[in-house]
Amino acid sequence: MTDQKYVIGQTLYVWQESRQRIIPVVVLEELVRTTSQGKTIEYSVHSPEVPDSRFKVTDANLNVFSSIGDIREFLLRRAAEAIDTLINKVQPPEWEKVVQDETTNSDS
Numbered sequence: 397m398t399d400q401k402y403v404i405g406q407t408l409y410v411w412q413e414s415r416q417r418i419i420p421v422v423v424l425e426e427l428v429r430t431t432s433q434g435k436t437i438e439y440s441v442h443s444p445e446v447p448d449s450r451f452k453v454t455d456a457n458l459n460v461f462s463s464i465g466d467i468r469e470f471l472l473r474r475a476a477e478a479i480d481t482l483i484n485k486v487q488p489p490e491w492e493k494v495v496q497d498e499t500t501n502s503d504s
Contacts, residue, residue, distance in 0.1 A: 401437075402462075404426065405423060407422055408420070408421050408423060408441065409462075409463070409466075411459035411461070411467060420443065420445065421443045421453070422441060424450065425440045427439070
């Protein structure tokens, strides 16, 4: 959460990295702490999908999104990055380079 302000009763979407799933949650309360180091805001949320669940949403442990569109964009960007990484690791095998060179030379 990058200084995001949520409203009590608002539905958020949490990306749970460990299980690779999206969990819809409802904001139950806003917790504001002011210390000598500054002010922090956490949100207590509940998931209808997980009985007796109530946990805090913070930057440190969760990816939180305000809309399905936002989480979709996040997941698509991650997928594209993973695909690009796989593609960038691929180098043509040496035998393929030799065949290409022979084909190029025989055309001349």
